[in-house]
Amino acid sequence: xxxxxxxxxxxxxxxxxxxxxxxxxxxxxxxxxxxxxxxxxxxxxxxxxxxxxxxxxxxxxxxxxxxxxxxxxxxxxxxxxxxxxxxxxxxxxxxxxxxxxxxxxxxxxxxxxxxxxxxxxxxxxxxxxxxxxxxxxxxxxxxxxxxxxxxxxxxxxxxxxxxxxxxxxxxxxxxxxxxxxxxxxxx
Numbered sequence: 001x002x003x004x005x006x007x008x009x010x011x012x013x014x015x016x017x018x019x020x021x022x023x024x025x026x027x028x029x030x031x032x033x034x035x036x037x038x039x040x041x042x043x044x045x046x047x048x049x050x051x052x053x054x055x056x057x058x059x060x061x062x063x064x065x066x067x068x069x070x071x072x073x074x075x076x077x078x079x080x081x082x083x084x085x086x087x088x089x090x091x092x093x094x095x096x097x098x099x100x101x102x103x104x105x106x107x108x109x110x111x112x113x114x115x116x117x118x119x120x121x122x123x124x125x126x127x128x129x130x131x132x133x134x135x136x137x138x139x140x141x142x143x144x145x146x147x148x149x150x151x152x153x154x155x156x157x158x159x160x161x162x163x164x165x166x167x168x169x170x171x172x173x174x175x176x177x178x179x180x181x182x183x184x185x186x187x
Contacts, residue, residue: 007071007073008070008073008076008132008133010022010067010070012078013078013124013125013127013128014083014124015120015121015123015124016120017082017083017084017117017120018080018081018082018083018089018117018120018121018124019080019081019083020078020079020080020081020092020121020124020125021078021079021081022066022067022070022076022077022078022079023063023066023067023077023078023079024063025060025063025064027063027079027088028056028059028060028063029056029059030079030088031053031059031062031063031079031088031091032053032055032056032058032059034088034089034090034091034109035049035050035053035059037109037110038107038109038110041110042107044143045105045107045143045146046105046107049062073096074095074096075093075094075095075096076093076094076095076128076133077091077092077093078091078092078093078121078125079091080092080106080108080117080121082112082117088109089108089109089111089112089117090106090107090108090109090112090117090118090121091106091107092104092105092106092121092122092125093105093106093125094125094128094129094133094135094138096133096135097139099136099137100134100135100136100137101135101136101137101138101139102129102133102135102137102138102139103138103139103140103141104122104125104126104129104138104139104140105140105141106118106121106122106125113148114148118148118149118152119152119155119156122140122152122153122156123156126138126156126184130186135186136185136186137183137184137185137186138158138183138184139181139182139183140153140158140181140182140184141179141180141181141182142179142180142182143178143179143180144178144179144180145178150180150182153182154182156184157184158182158183158184159182159183159184160180160181160182161180161181161182161183163180
């Protein structure tokens with residue numbers, strides 16, 4: 001939940017090249033098409049989103065749920081649009097947690113990767129998290145194999161958390177050992 005009583009306005013965030021804005025019902029087709037086109041690529045990192053959005057009707061329901069989550073302060077989800085082209089290229093969200101912490105997750109269409117868009121979007125949502133949401137610590141999680149995602153987090157100033165110490169017998173069976181956590185603390 002946000003750390004104040006007022007509901008945050010559903011306002012867009014702008015970067016040099018991007019518009020991050022809360023989804024509208026008219027975005028359902030673009031939202032579904034991007035998820036569907038990159039489904040195998042997104043499966044390891046976003047299985048819940050893919051499970052929830054299997055058809056266009058599911059996309060409508062998901063966007064409605066995102067709006068409800070925004071109103072309650074449970075979850076802030078932005079679609080990412082390229083400003084000049086007007087093209088939908090991805091998604092980024094911030095989920096407030098306990099003790100002033102929030103987690104950020106994001107994905108881009110394959111064609112949009114490698115152009116600095118993730119860095120722009122993450123910078124904007126980091127400012128949103130520390131500003132209007134009132135978070136004190138932000139978290140980004142990446143698979144160890146996701147070097148690009150880790151590089152984006154580091155470029156914004158997120159610092160990797162040392163891997164947790166676990167008994168040797170437990171390490172190989174723990175899927176969490178394949179995930180790297182990055183933190184940024186409000187200064």
